[in-house]
Amino acid sequence: MERSPLVPDPGSAASSPGLPRNLGLPEYVTRRPSGFYRTLNPATKLAIAALEVVTVFLVPGWLGPIAVLLVLAVVAAASHTARALAVIGLAASPLVISIMVVNLFILPGAVDPIFRAGPIAPTWSGLWFGLLTSTRLLVFSSAVALAYVTTPVDDLLADMSRRGLGRRGVFVVGAAVQMVPRTIERVGEIMDAQRARGMDTEGRIWRRARAIVPLAAPVVFGALTEVEERTMALEARAFTAPGRQTQLRVPADRSRDRALRWAALLALAGVVVLRLSGRVG
Amino acid sequence: MSAATAARTTAAPTIEFEGVSFAYPDGTQALDGLDLRIEPGETVAIVGQNGSGKSTLVKHLNGLLRPTAGRVLMDGEDVRAVHVARLAARVGLAFQNPDRQLCAGSVKAEIEFGPRNLGIRGAELDERVKAALDAVGLAGEVDTNPYDMGYSRRKLLAIASVLAMLTPILILDEPTTGQDARGVARVGSVVAAAAAAGRTVIAVSHDMRFAAECFGRVVVMRDGSVALDGAPAEVFAEPHWPELRAANLEPPLPAVAGARLGLGSTPTDATLVAALVELAPERG
Structure with missing residues (x-):
């Protein structure tokens, strides 16, 4: 019988005492950041x-x-x-x-x-x-x-979800945060494809200006198509189903996070009050 | 395509990869000391598992990527120093994802895009557009918006837009992805017609059957270098199956059937049928 990926092989290193137990879960679930700042809670x-x-x-x-x-x-x-x-x-x-x-x-x-x-x-x-x-x-x-x-974007979204932002809100934030790297990647591929068809993106300025439409059209249409596909993919996986969603990974929110967060928010309020009262500036 | 237009396709150059290595900025070693020589007019299928360096390899041919070590030569000229826009006149590359390429409001304008960039105008441009549309079976779609077409037809359109450039080297990245049997046959006929016109055709593919049926040579890549290289009958012969499987590839079904029946290496439907007919001539 085929072994479930969630069950570690008894003879594998993952099942040995003292070693981290990777249960065959995806990397975004098992990932453990290191260092003080990286391990802070996203909200902090x-x-x-x-x-x-x-x-x-x-x-x-x-x-x-x-x-x-x-x-x-x-x-x-x-x-x-x-x-x-x-x-x-x-x-x-x-x-x-x-x-x-x-x-x-x-x-x-x-x-x-x-x-x-x-x-x-x-x-x-x-x-x-x-x-x-x-x-x-x-x-x-x-x-x-x-x-x-x-x-990691996954951590940010998981933490927002845990704090009750709601799945639609989480989706909007996630799409916005991931838009920039996705667009950069898409523009790179589109530029390669158009250069391969003889479009000059390295010549004189007027030649580069002419290249804007062949670059912009696939970026815009591709983004629209992607939104449609992602929406359908989410619906197909019960995105709007009623009930609470299971969190595969919840970023830690330690006491030091809460202390730092309160300190930051109080300091922020202090700066604003001092500025408005004219005590600074 | 008229003889005059066909004659404008300059002779295909000899392609040589000499110890080519390439690493992406994140450190991924995509090519590792690769050596490969492709003669003018050859049809070559490059196969291999995901991440084996296939697409990286072909992007070196039109200068989209430059080797971090080694040289890529065309008729002895190092392409490192040649501008991508100039190389586009010699190397046409149809990308895997048509949506990264299509930019015009109509099928006709899309196909005109590449040839126009090469300075083609007037009657010759019209002729090229018509020939490319005929080749991929989109002759009735001249005024259609590409984004109103389904994925498989957008893919054929992307191929047509590169075909119309009449480059001596034609590269197709995963051309059969998303195609039904008729679409695969259409792509096969495009490969055959380009080869008959003396163009070098290189395809990156995961489709072993397509590679065996439509190409004279199959190059198997693994970990950024060439693992196997030869005619389909050699590469897909039973002794090489362990190497194919090490590259996460399965030999095409006719090759497996031929081997199981003791008919030798029969990588294509035609060779398998011929071997069977030979085995039982009275039933042929």
Whole structure:
């Protein structure tokens, strides 16, 4: 008789004392993250990220972004995510450059030119404001990205479900969170397919502009088709059936998580109150 | 297709993979020191288990992927330095998933996309579109929106859109997936017609029967290199079954039947029937 995949082979390593018991379950069920930050409950990481974002934007001047940046640097080093955050920072570079250029040259009210060359007059005020805004943007995106790259989407959704978000809400959040990596993957494949049919995506700018429609159409139609297929696949597996769903994996929510979460939420509220009362800024 | 149009298909080059290795950014070693030579006009089926490097291999031919070690040569020229858009004039690749490729609002516009990128216009373009539609049996669908078609017909359309480019090398990635018997036969006839026109045809497939019936050579890949290489009668012969099974492949049914009946290597329906007729001529 064929052995059930859920029953370990008595002679296998999985059944040996002292070794982790992999019962043939999928990796997303048996996965055990390691390290302090990675093992935090997803809701705790979201609360910390929310505090970081509020601090970056509500604490005036450089204090907020620099303080959060230092925290992020320590956590990123400890959780081995520095490289991923650097890539995300690099992806934001076009936006950073445009912020710098706009503020450097046309910051309203700036009257302290660094130099003048005809109509071109970059200002010190514009330079500092551009740097501050860019830093805020990079720290903000890094704070959100850190929570994202250290939290498997399955864990985030399972935790939300456990907290009573409801299966439709969980589906919406899951689809939104997974949309970006899925779209990136799809765009890569579509670009390969169109380049294989002679579409030039590496030539002059007007040639690249012409490539937008052949790239965009399959992305949009593919996404719509996928939504339809996923919806039917969910329905076929009793997604809307009444009754409570079984959770295959529930992320741990330890006392340290609860303490950290409360601390983060209280600190967040404190920053908001101080800002509104005018005690900072 | 007119003789003039057919003549525009330049001669197929010799393809050589010399010690080609390729690793994806996540560290997956997809190709591992692969050596392979494909002569002009050959029909080659590349088979192997999932993750054996089949699709990675063919993407090296049109420069979508560049080897991390080794060289890919076409008529002795290293393709590493050649722009993908230029290689597209020599290598046509129909992707596994048609929905990653189809971008136009009508079947006609979809088929025109590739040839237009190669600079084809006017009567020749019309002729190519008609020939490609005829080849895949979609002649009555000129104005249909591709997204109104079923998966199997979208797949045939994707093949037609590459056929119309008249590249000397034609690559089909999993062309029979989702096709019924008639669709598989249609793809088989596309392969035969392209080969008859002197084009090199390479197909990545999990369909052993299709590989045996429609191709003169079968290359079995395992762990990023070539495990078996030869004519279907050699590759699917009983002594190689352990190697096939090690690559998660099963020999086609006629090969198994022929071996069980002691008829030798009979990888196709035709060879099996011929062997049976020979065995019992009075009933043939």
